[in-house]
Amino acid sequence: MPIDVTVVRKIAALARLRIEPSEEERYARELGGILGFVEQLQALDVSGIEPTSQVTEGARPALRADVVCPSDVRDEALQGAPERDGDYFKVPQVV
């Protein structure tokens, strides 16, 4: 699967990841190499095989009692904010 810089730019935009133009060629080459390697899975017959998204066998949905558990960490949580306004996380203007 050849990956060119156009594809790298498209995925980077989807991932909200800035890639320097000088790095695009290298990522294209590396991703192409890895995708070429994983191509081997196409040779395997997986018809009728269920996908595994969770290995915990026979697990019933683990539900806890529906009770309020106050965490009371608002101030501590806000302390990590790069920018805040009172009790709010502040972001650049959206609209």
Add this chain to the structure above:
Amino acid sequence: MSTPLVLESAEALATAVKKGERSAADVTRAFLAQADRTAPSLGTYLHRLSDSALRDAEAIDRRRAKGETLGALAGVPVALKDNICVRGVPTTCGSKILEGYRPPYDAHVVERLRAADAVIVGKTNCDEFAMGSSTENSAFQVTRNPWNLDCVPGGSSGGSAATVAACEAPLSLGSDTGGSVRQPAAFCGVYGLKPTYGAVSRYGLVAFASSLDQIGPFARSARDTALIQSAICGRDARDTTSRGDARPISLDALERDLTGFRLGVPRSILEEAGEGLAPSIRAAFEGAISAYERAGAKIVDVALPHARYAIATYYLIAPAEASSNLARYDGVRYGLRHPDGDLREMYEATRGAGFGREVKRRILLGTYALSSGYYDAYYLRAQKVRTLIRKDFLDALAVSDSLLLPITPTPAFKIGEKTEDPLAMYLNDIFSIPASLAGVPALSFPVSFDASGLPIGLQLVGRPFDEETMLRVARAYEREHDAASRAPAIAVAGGGGAR
């Protein structure tokens, strides 16, 4: 000459503290002094907690003086990989994007360690967001292998492996997604356990690939591994994948002999590594099989026919899950922000500046594998192959009691040797990844040394929630061989490599 305190087992130290033969403060001071001496050259820690560790140890001593019964890890220092949250303590995951972040809560394993009266001594270096096999992807520093400072300690939990190998702490925790506890354990000559998926709560472990991530311990003996695993396992409502099936391990059970034991050997997997399998690893593997036969075990040939597809499967599933998990680093709630234009530009600039090359590579790969038009061909297909790999293991473990296989194709490699070729680095994970995909428990244990003095480890794989059997098998080897009891020269002040 008596054994230096830092070479004592966690079990012996906890027993001595409980009996009042040693104080927790003295034990903690000895390990802190050891780390003062060796950590600067090894680069094991991103953040040390010497002051709070000593305060915690003194509090444990006061509680003992008042007649309280102390926990199983009384006064035992434990180091944590820097992707495990401790309230108010910097937690970076080895990434610039989390520089300055102090979590407002403790991980479940931290609560459990404190409940067992362990003393937390610091946060260890790791590959950024646990992505790597050498700890060279840390944004902050290199960690060196205590057995040879020119070599990597393995990764991603390289700091946690090296700190136990260098006797800076008798125990530590790491996380294992595709081998990140077992591989560095082998490179550093210590025990490293990846518990069954669901055995240990990940609450407070920074997520990488959620269907694979498990927290696991490092120790210098099978019994010490059992001791800390027993302290951290069990059900926690805050991680819905955690299960009550994980029960404490009986130390007495580890001493049972191997008469009638069926050891499964999947020889065909050795061929998957081809030329890459070092003769020293092959010799250690064959030697261990002979040792187990002599100890009374029956060797059973088993096959893992789909294990050869494990790396390809893993490098679709793990990056896909990572690209989703790492979407949360957006410069809004914590860590780095690069102010740049509008909201979207801020996201892109922050993530572009905050993530390193390997993390970016995996986010791109995962985003691609999940993107419209490719999902079925990549992610969904990989999940189906995962089903086949898991079935291979359960079938093999139906006719045997544990499996023995290598954990790394070579002993520790040189710093800088493999950083230029990501695919070559990934191929080293051939022996660790299959058990991760299967969700079964796996243990890396030290068996010998190569001609240059680097440790060699092998791997045992067990049935779900049967960590005890693997530790019993490793303990049987440990009783007859001294690989586990040796310490690197750097750990022994004034020279001398063995005790």
